Amino acid sequence: xxxxxxxxxxxxxxxxxxxxxxxxxxxxxxxxxxxxxxxxxxxxxxxxxxxxxxxxxxxxxxxxxxxxxxxxxxxxxxxxxxxxxxxxxxxxxxxxxxxxxxxxxxxxxxxxxxxxxxxxxxxxxxxxxxxxxxxxxxxxxxxxxxxxxxxxxxxxxxxxxxxxxxxxxxxxxxxxxxxxxxxxxxxxxxxxxxxxxxxxxxxxxxxxxxxxxxxxxxxxxxxxxxxxxxxxxxxxxxxxxxxxxxxxxxxxxxxxxxxxxxxxxxxxxxxxxxxxxxxxxxxxxxxxxxxxxxxxxxxxxxxxxxxxxxxxxxxxxxxxxxxxxxxxxxxxxxxxxxxxxxxxxxxxxxxxxxxxxx
Amino acid sequence: xxxxxxxxxxxxxxxxxxxxxxxxxxxxxxxxxxxxxxxxxxxxxxxxxxxxxxxxxxxxxxxxxxxxxxxxxxxxxxxxxxxxxxxxxxxxxxxxxxxxxxxxxxxxxxxxxxxxxxxxxxxxxxxxxxxxxxxxxxxxxxxxxxxxxxxxxxxxxxxxxxxxxxxxxxxxxxxxxxxxxxxxxxxxxxxxxxxxxxxxxxxxxxxxxxxxxxxxxxxxxxxxxxxxxxxxxxxxxxxxxxxxxxxxxxxxxxxxxxxxxxxxxxxxxxxxxxxxxxxxxxxxxxxxxxxxxxxxxxxxxxxxxxxxxxxxxxxxxxxxxxxxxxxxxxxxxxxxxxxxxxxxxxxxxxxxxxxxxxxxxxxxxxxxxxxx
Numbered sequence: 001x002x003x004x005x006x007x008x009x010x011x012x013x014x015x016x017x018x019x020x021x022x023x024x025x026x027x028x029x030x031x032x033x034x035x036x037x038x039x040x041x042x043x044x045x046x047x048x049x050x051x052x053x054x055x056x057x058x059x060x061x062x063x064x065x066x067x068x069x070x071x072x073x074x075x076x077x078x079x080x081x082x083x084x085x086x087x088x089x090x091x092x093x094x095x096x097x098x099x100x101x102x103x104x105x106x107x108x109x110x111x112x113x114x115x116x117x118x119x120x121x122x123x124x125x126x127x128x129x130x131x132x133x134x135x136x137x138x139x140x141x142x143x144x145x146x147x148x149x150x151x152x153x154x155x156x157x158x159x160x161x162x163x164x165x166x167x168x169x170x171x172x173x174x175x176x177x178x179x180x181x182x183x184x185x186x187x188x189x190x191x192x193x194x195x196x197x198x199x200x201x202x203x204x205x206x207x208x209x210x211x212x213x214x215x216x217x218x219x220x221x222x223x224x225x226x227x228x229x230x231x232x233x234x235x236x237x238x239x240x241x242x243x244x245x246x247x248x249x250x251x252x253x254x255x256x257x258x259x260x261x262x263x264x265x266x267x268x269x270x271x272x273x274x275x276x277x278x279x280x281x282x283x284x285x286x287x288x289x290x291x292x293x294x295x296x297x298x299x300x301x302x303x304x305x306x307x308x309x310x311x312x313x314x315x316x317x318x319x320x321x322x323x324x325x326x327x328x329x330x331x332x333x334x335x336x337x338x339x340x341x342x343x344x345x346x347x348x349x350x351x352x353x354x355x356x357x358x
Numbered sequence: 359x360x361x362x363x364x365x366x367x368x369x370x371x372x373x374x375x376x377x378x379x380x381x382x383x384x385x386x387x388x389x390x391x392x393x394x395x396x397x398x399x400x401x402x403x404x405x406x407x408x409x410x411x412x413x414x415x416x417x418x419x420x421x422x423x424x425x426x427x428x429x430x431x432x433x434x435x436x437x438x439x440x441x442x443x444x445x446x447x448x449x450x451x452x453x454x455x456x457x458x459x460x461x462x463x464x465x466x467x468x469x470x471x472x473x474x475x476x477x478x479x480x481x482x483x484x485x486x487x488x489x490x491x492x493x494x495x496x497x498x499x500x501x502x503x504x505x506x507x508x509x510x511x512x513x514x515x516x517x518x519x520x521x522x523x524x525x526x527x528x529x530x531x532x533x534x535x536x537x538x539x540x541x542x543x544x545x546x547x548x549x550x551x552x553x554x555x556x557x558x559x560x561x562x563x564x565x566x567x568x569x570x571x572x573x574x575x576x577x578x579x580x581x582x583x584x585x586x587x588x589x590x591x592x593x594x595x596x597x598x599x600x601x602x603x604x605x606x607x608x609x610x611x612x613x614x615x616x617x618x619x620x621x622x623x624x625x626x627x628x629x630x631x632x633x634x635x636x637x638x639x640x641x642x643x644x645x646x647x648x649x650x651x652x653x654x655x656x657x658x659x660x661x662x663x664x665x666x667x668x669x670x671x672x673x674x675x676x677x678x679x680x681x682x683x684x685x686x687x688x689x690x691x692x693x694x695x696x697x698x699x700x701x702x703x704x705x706x707x708x709x710x711x712x713x714x715x716x717x718x719x720x721x722x723x724x725x726x727x728x729x730x
Contacts, residue, residue, distance in 0.1 A: 121387075121487075128625050128628070136683040136686035137687075140679075143679035318505075321499065322499045332480070
């Protein structure tokens, strides 16, 4: 029953890092606007489409590899590493595009509605509406002939449907030693997650902007009195949330399963619910909590559930999301403010006393 | 070119099923203020009732009549068994088919009610968006569970189960299914109109508007919320039955990916409800009709022509794919515009019809023989 090996552990860590990067954005936008943003994962998708296009265009424009087009049309898994600056340009543009889409949503949809006194439910629905518009835009984008020429034909295992996607697994760096192969995207995801933690920590505690952000979230009226442009601070927070989603979008390009092309019949990407789960389990009003929560949900789905397979049979792996949803239900019912709100010192003292009994 | 009758049937089926599902959501979210983002979970129950329970029952009844039909075969050889039932059994047994139809409706209402009641248990503790997310997560967990459980949805999640054609005896079964859809929608509308103007409906809205006031007047808020969840969920399951039996909607099969799809059966009803007007049954019907006609007629049927008219081919876009995207563009823009420009909806919530005090007063005055 070798359910756990190094490779699947790294896969789990990759997924967990991805979720924590996305969860923190949900939390940041919830803290400022008090709305669960259904469009958040779509920011990542927009960013990933743009970044993928940029990689392909740069490779083509500078004729970095003559056989690049051939590789696309044949859809073969030929490894063509590109120079580092191509990836860097794509990463930066994913970061900026993700942030810009978020700011557009804030200024075009949420801010006007809030000014009209829309309730929290109305705001939530409006994020859905924005999500629908983004789906439509991505879908139209994928039908552009200029983009179609760049895409990779992928054949889905279910139903044998061929579709165009901007997935570029083959451009990923692979570190292999013996039977273990670890993909560059896995390492990169963990680096991004760490960078997000450190970056946000430094931003929120060491910079003037961070102090302004915290005060605007804590008490917008008081912040306004002190001469802080709360509106702009919130917009910047949204930019940061979207930009972090853009990082996740950059990872999507090299992922195998998470970047499914948008289609009118299956627009719902599976990951958004897990992202909400991470944000809620960790604590919807806590930035470090949401990072931890996302990581925890990722580990539950991809690490702990496979551990159960010797007991319940290998079929249990398919039900992985049921367990994370269970975690959400338990969190909301018993500690609605999430794991971050728990007074851990007290719990451990109690737990220590109880631990002796059991 | 599309046949005008088929087109009408398509539009009517769409409007019918979305009227049922959106009205069911309206009683929960619009009237009582429960933000149910797990609506698809109740809708899916109706699909399971038809695709699984009714098919099993029909196979049990037909196993002595039609050779080759076995109860075991419903899941093991789903397509073949259902094909035999639909071609050899239902056309000659209208009584059984109608009996099964009533069975499906009753079972769906009861099961939907039970699941709604179970889902209402956390509603006692949570409020607002927390409850919304909890219900969303629950629906997602149910969806995943159903998708991969072979005993419920068959062995291939994307294909699902073929549905019994309970209108096979009617000659044109598609037309019969459409008429059934419309009749169910009218009944559901009538019932919800009655509830709207009944004391129960006023109580729902009282709980939504001011929980403390309702409490102060001696009402058990928890019970009221529970009742709304039970009614709304039961009717949503009925919508699932209607969907599964209508070839224009289900296409002769139910799959977990379609009946538990949160975009189609949670988000779309929400959008239609916002557009029509929260707690406004008439508004919901108007919005459903508007979107149904706009969506089916120009966008789904004439999407290629429409895309060309909008200049898609000038930009070099594939008109077919562009047309598909228009569906989402339309809905997204409608939602945001409705929220920004008409947050109360196309037809705002009508005032409750209460006793006509003037008439009542005149009657009393007449009885007391007092001149005004």
